Amino acid sequence: MGGPEPDEIVVDHLTKQYKRLRAVDDLSFRVRPGRVTGFLGPNGAGKTTTLRMLLGLVTPTSGTATFGSRRYHDLEEPIKRVGAVLEASSAHRGRTGRNHLRMICKATGLPDSRADEALALVGLTPAAKRKFKGYSLGMKQRLGIAAAMLGDPRVLILDEPANGLDPEGIRWMRDLLKALAGEGRTVLVSSHLLGEMQLLADDVVILAAGKLIQQGTVDDVLGSMNAAQVRVRTPQPAELTAALDKLNATVTAQADGALLITGADAAAVGHAAFTASVELHELIGERGDLEQVFLQLTAGKAGIR
Numbered sequence: 001m002g003g004p005e006p007d008e009i010v011v012d013h014l015t016k017q018y019k020r021l022r023a024v025d026d027l028s029f030r031v032r033p034g035r036v037t038g039f040l041g042p043n044g045a046g047k048t049t050t051l052r053m054l055l056g057l058v059t060p061t062s063g064t065a066t067f068g069s070r071r072y073h074d075l076e077e078p079i080k081r082v083g084a085v086l087e088a089s090s091a092h093r094g095r096t097g098r099n100h101l102r103m104i105c106k107a108t109g110l111p112d113s114r115a116d117e118a119l120a121l122v123g124l125t126p127a128a129k130r131k132f133k134g135y136s137l138g139m140k141q142r143l144g145i146a147a148a149m150l151g152d153p154r155v156l157i158l159d160e161p162a163n164g165l166d167p168e169g170i171r172w173m174r175d176l177l178k179a180l181a182g183e184g185r186t187v188l189v190s191s192h193l194l195g196e197m198q199l200l201a202d203d204v205v206i207l208a209a210g211k212l213i214q215q216g217t218v219d220d221v222l223g224s225m226n227a228a229q230v231r232v233r234t235p236q237p238a239e240l241t242a243a244l245d246k247l248n249a250t251v252t253a254q255a256d257g258a259l260l261i262t263g264a265d266a267a268a269v270g271h272a273a274f275t276a277s278v279e280l281h282e283l284i285g286e287r288g289d290l291e292q293v294f295l296q297l298t299a300g301k302a303g304i305r
């Protein structure tokens with residue numbers, strides 16, 4: 001791997017130890033600009049802790065989390081480099097959305113005009129003069145993104161942004177994040193909504209119990225051996241199972257008499273059957289979905305720690 005680009009997120013041997021609990025355990029991965037990267041893991045996997053270390057809100061026990069090669073606190077004008085939405089945005093209840101954003105502009109030296117631009121970006125212009133206490137959860141999420149986008153940052157970090165959104169809101173969020181990545185920004189989104197990630201993300205980083213389980217493009221992760229699933233019918237199930245055992249594939253008998261095989265693709269199963277002179281009546285390769293891969297990858301690692 002070459003040196004990092006300035007807008008690349010680089011997590012390098014990052015560890016956070018809380019007394020007896022190692023929330024993040026020697027974690028290394030990179031997040032590239034111009035793509036949406038899904039940060040996935042079961043509850044308690046360490047996603048939020050990692051994002052907080054990136055943003056300088058939690059001090060790592062060891063290792064580093066940087067933008068290019070600079071820590072958040074070492075960035076000049078961080079509001080123009082990195083935008084973050086860590087939890088449903090909070091604002092003073094009696095303040096309007098626009099005034100909330102204008103106050104952030106004032107505090108960070110941005111022109112007031114950015115408030116209205118950011119409101120327009122997230123479709124909140126009609127609610128600009130409404131008070132925060134009257135905002136729905138979806139509107140609060142939008143306001144949080146508007147705040148993160150005030151400085152027009154090249155890197156955007158969002159922790160569970162789809163929480164509380166209705167299907168239309170989720171589609172809106174997906175389109176916005178894809179468009180922002182399309183402009184060359186780095187977009188890192190944590191979520192446990194796997195179906196949504198499959199639609200949204202280009203790359204995924206999968207975490208369980210503080211450790212990296214897998215990283216790659218969504219296509220690669222889905223296409224990985226564990227995702228492949230093959231459905232077979234044969235009058236010689238015992239012989240086929242014995243032949244597949246040598247490939248370390250898992251064979252499960254289905255209620256309808258078919259065998260479901262994971263850990264080998266259709267070509268490997270066909271070849272094993274041919275070599276062992278096993279007659280096949282049906283051979284169908286099926287692609288797993290991200291949910292399935294995720295469950296396989298994190299199986300047994302997601303327990304209470």
Ligand SMILES: Nc1ncnc2c1ncn2[C@@H]1O[C@H](COP(=O)(O)OP(=O)(O)OP(=O)(O)O)[C@@H](O)[C@H]1O
Nearest residue numbers: 018021023041042043044045046047048049050305
């Ligand atoms: N300040 C803290 N002190 C002690 N333990 C903590 C602290 N913050 C987080 N933890 C623990 O670290 C582990 C990882 O938590 P974290 O919130 O990073 O996970 P997560 O992947 O974001 O999970 P979730 O999806 O549930 O938010 C959890 O077991 C959590 O209880």
